[in-house]
Amino acid sequence: MDAPPANEKRISRFLEQSHERIFDNNKKWVEEMKIDDPEFFDKLASGQSPEYLYIGCSDSRIPANQIMGLGPGDVFIHRNIANLVPNTDLSAMSVINYAVRHLHVKHIIVCGHYGCGGIAAAMTPADLGILNPWLRNIRDVYRLHEAELDEITDEKEKNNRLVELNVFEQARNVIKLAAIQQSYAENHYPIVHGWVFDLHDGLLKDLKVDFEKELAGIQKIYNLTK
Ligand SMILES: [Zn+2]
Structure with missing residues (x-):
């Protein structure tokens, strides 16, 4: 198969990054929440x-x-x-x-x-x-x-x-x-x-x-x- 054209590659990389950054954000958020309250997620999991x-x-x-x-x-x-x-x-x-x-x-x-x-x-x-x-x-x-x-x-x-x-x-x-x-x-x-x-x-x-x-x-x- 031919390599995808350059712009297609760019779009695909952009989409990959815009998806991946959410997981980076998520990890940062988890850390921040734990700094504020180490038991935050235990409380969250216990019910609403x-x-x-x-x-x-x-x-x-x-x-x-x-x-x-x-x-x-x-x-x-x-x-x-x-x-x-x-x-x-x-x-x-x-x-x-x-x-x-x-x-x-x-x-x-x-x-x-x-x-x-x-x-x-x-x-x-x-x-x-x-x-x-x-x-x-x-x-x-x-x-x-x-x-x-x-x-x-x-x-x-x-x-x-x-x-x-x-x-x-x-x-x-x-x-x-x-x-x-x-x-x-x-x-x-x-x-x-x-x-x-x-x-x-x-x-x-x-x-x-x-x-x-x-x-x-x-x-x-x-x-x-x-
Ligand atoms: Zn509206």
Whole structure:
């Protein structure tokens, strides 16, 4: 066989290095953690009891634990494009049910972010293939809040507001679930929150979802406590 062309060789070496460096990083991280706390990994291996379930966007710029100032073991995490909670998504449903019924998390956070590519894609009138059914959830949020959104003329502002409204609606989707309603009736937790992360300054904004009020409103139709 002929030797691969020079640029192919370069690409292959680049890929090899970008993979290998993770293992170098990993070893350094292990050493650093052990310096801080020699028993760190014994504790980590002994089990998890996180207080928080974080449901966020897959966007690579949002390191969930770091933005909350929390370490390994503190947060149960579920991420997907545009932090959606569709009730037919077996993965999201399994994560939430496990977090509530087995880990007994105290807070569930739906966290969106301004400048979300998923939200922008949903605002684009185009056939995006396999993404269509996923983005449809966001387009449905738009339809629910059409009057408010249509008042906003600035596109960026409109996208940002849809980011917030999507967080509200996904938080409502969480509250509609039996696991949340039953656990809250019994234990007074978990509480569901809606946040937005701002990439420009790194700050989290609490949208102040009124959990009790939302729960009462939702239970008029979706009461699953019985
Ligand atoms: Zn996003």
